[in-house]
Amino acid sequence: MKxxxxxxxxxxxxxxxxxxxxxxxxxxxxLKAWDFLSENQLQTINFRQRKxxxxxxxxxxxxxxxxxxxxxxxxxxxxxxVHWHQKVWDVFQMSKEPDEDVDLFDMEQFKRSFKxxxxxxxxxxxxxxxxxxxxxxxIRIAWGTQCTKPNQYKPTYVVHYPxxxxxxxxxxxxxxxxxxxxxxTVASKHxxxxxxxxxxxxxxxxxxxxxKQYDQTFENHNSTTPLQERCLGLDVNMDSRIxxxxxxxxxxxxxxxxxxxxxxxxxxxxxxxxxLETKFKSDLNGGILAERKEPLRCLIKFSSPHLLEALKSxxxxxxxxxxxxxxxxxIPNKGMNYFxxx
Numbered sequence: 001m002k003x004x005x006x007x008x009x010x011x012x013x014x015x016x017x018x019x020x021x022x023x024x025x026x027x028x029x030x031l032k033a034w035d036f037l038s039e040n041q042l043q044t045i046n047f048r049q050r051k052x053x054x055x056x057x058x059x060x061x062x063x064x065x066x067x068x069x070x071x072x073x074x075x076x077x078x079x080x081x082v083h084w085h086q087k088v089w090d091v092f093q094m095s096k097e098p099d100e101d102v103d104l105f106d107m108e109q110f111k112r113s114f115k116x117x118x119x120x121x122x123x124x125x126x127x128x129x130x131x132x133x134x135x136x137x138x139i140r141i142a143w144g145t146q147c148t149k150p151n152q153y154k155p156t157y158v159v160h161y162p163x164x165x166x167x168x169x170x171x172x173x174x175x176x177x178x179x180x181x182x183x184x185t186v187a188s189k190h191x192x193x194x195x196x197x198x199x200x201x202x203x204x205x206x207x208x209x210x211x212k213q214y215d216q217t218f219e220n221h222n223s224t225t226p227l228q229e230r231c232l233g234l235d236v237n238m239d240s241r242i243x244x245x246x247x248x249x250x251x252x253x254x255x256x257x258x259x260x261x262x263x264x265x266x267x268x269x270x271x272x273x274x275x276l277e278t279k280f281k282s283d284l285n286g287g288i289l290a291e292r293k294e295p296l297r298c299l300i301k302f303s304s305p306h307l308l309e310a311l312k313s314x315x316x317x318x319x320x321x322x323x324x325x326x327x328x329x330x331i332p333n334k335g336m337n338y339f340x341x342x
Contacts, residue, residue: 007063014072014152015062019055022079027054030082034075037061073128073152077140080157081132084203087157087170091198091206091335092181094165094190103189105162107137114139114187121179126150136161143176156180159203165190166210168203197338205267209332253315256322260329266308272337274300274327308332 022030024047031042041061045054062071080087115127124144132138139158142150156171158180167184171177181193200206207213276298304310308331315322323329331337 007066008069010149010152011067011069011072012059012063014069015067015075016055016059017153018072018076018079019058020051021083024051024054026082030075030078031058033078036065036067036071036075069126069152070128073126073140073142073155074130076152076155077128077130077138077157080140081130081138085201087203088172088199088201089159089168089170089203089206090172091196091210092167092169092184092193093196093210094167094185094188094193096165096189097191100191105188107131107162110137110162110187114183117183117186118179122146124149126152126155132159134161135163141180143173158184160184160188161207161211162188164211166207167193168206197336199337200269202268202270205269208267209335250316253322257312257315260323261308261312266306266312267332268309269307269331269337270305271301271303272307272328272331272339273302274339274341276300276341278342302328307337 019027028042028047031037037058045057045061047054111129118125118127118141122144123146126140126142126144128140130138130140137160139160140155141158142152142155144150156169156173156176158170159168160166169180171180177195185191185193196210198206198209277295279295280292302311311324311328314320315324327339327341
């Protein structure tokens with residue numbers, strides 16, 4: 001009988017750091033989802049002790065089972081699936097040639113192909129997969145080089161929805177994107193991949209935008225009720241002509257706002273960025289700007305914890321005129337929050 005293989009010190013440290021990130025009220029749920037330790041082993045852990053001591057006991061149990069780097073990576077994926085809002089996600093869209101047929105997706109074949117492409121290009125790389133709800137596949141990639149081991153603390157996460165051309169990635173490293181793009185397109189049997197001008201911490205909102213899955217939970221009101229009765233209360237002593245004027249204007253603003261944003265909760269984005277690049281044109285001769293060869297450049301950024309809901313509230317609150325600029329209201333339909341205006 002072969003002796004159990006000892007767990008590598010780097011794996012022990014990897015598990016320790018990942019476990020320390022997990023909030024205590026989520027610890028048992030995440031460990032059960034990990035499904036590496038048995039129910040009996042979990043019952044031996046005292047969850048009422050200090051977190052550092054709990055994690056030390058947890059690492060000891062993992063050492064008994066000789067946890068591998070892939071086991072540790074899976075724990076990290078599960079933690080990230082719960083705390084996806086800690087990452088900034090970019091959206092990539094793939095496409096096929098016009099005459100290409102739609103292939104049936106084979107999950108195991110996708111995994112083998114994806115891993116083979118990256119491992120051929122890089123000697124040191126750790127690739128882990130986990131299937132999730134709605135047929136999504138989560139991929140975790142820890143990058144190394146030909147001479148250095150993979151850095152497990154700066155991985156790239158990819159969320160791909162099979163049978164769709166979309167992938168969501170957490171990495172901002174430009175150097176790895178060509179290789180990652182190649183692995184995604186070949187494994188999913190697409191021809192080309194492009195990065196969309198869409199980014200957010202809210203993965204579910206990005207998914208809702210690109211899949212056009214807007215939440216159709218309408219406001220709780222009787223649609224047959226006249227709009228005037230749903231407006232804010234007005235002073236009963238106010239001149240009736242002013243009351244009528246206010247009601248007409250509020251009705252107009254609410255109608256235009258609903259036409260622009262719909263009557264459902266908005267997808268959650270944190271910002272929209274607009275880059276202006278234009279050359280100055282004038283019929284007048286001379287002037288510094290007229291002689292300028294370089295275009296004028298300007299950057300405008302709108303930020304909010306919930307940008308689309310904030311924009312939706314501007315006109316009804318009287319802060320902006322209705323309708324808002326199409327550049328502000330087109331974000332969900334165009335699937336982008338980065339704009340270049342020339």
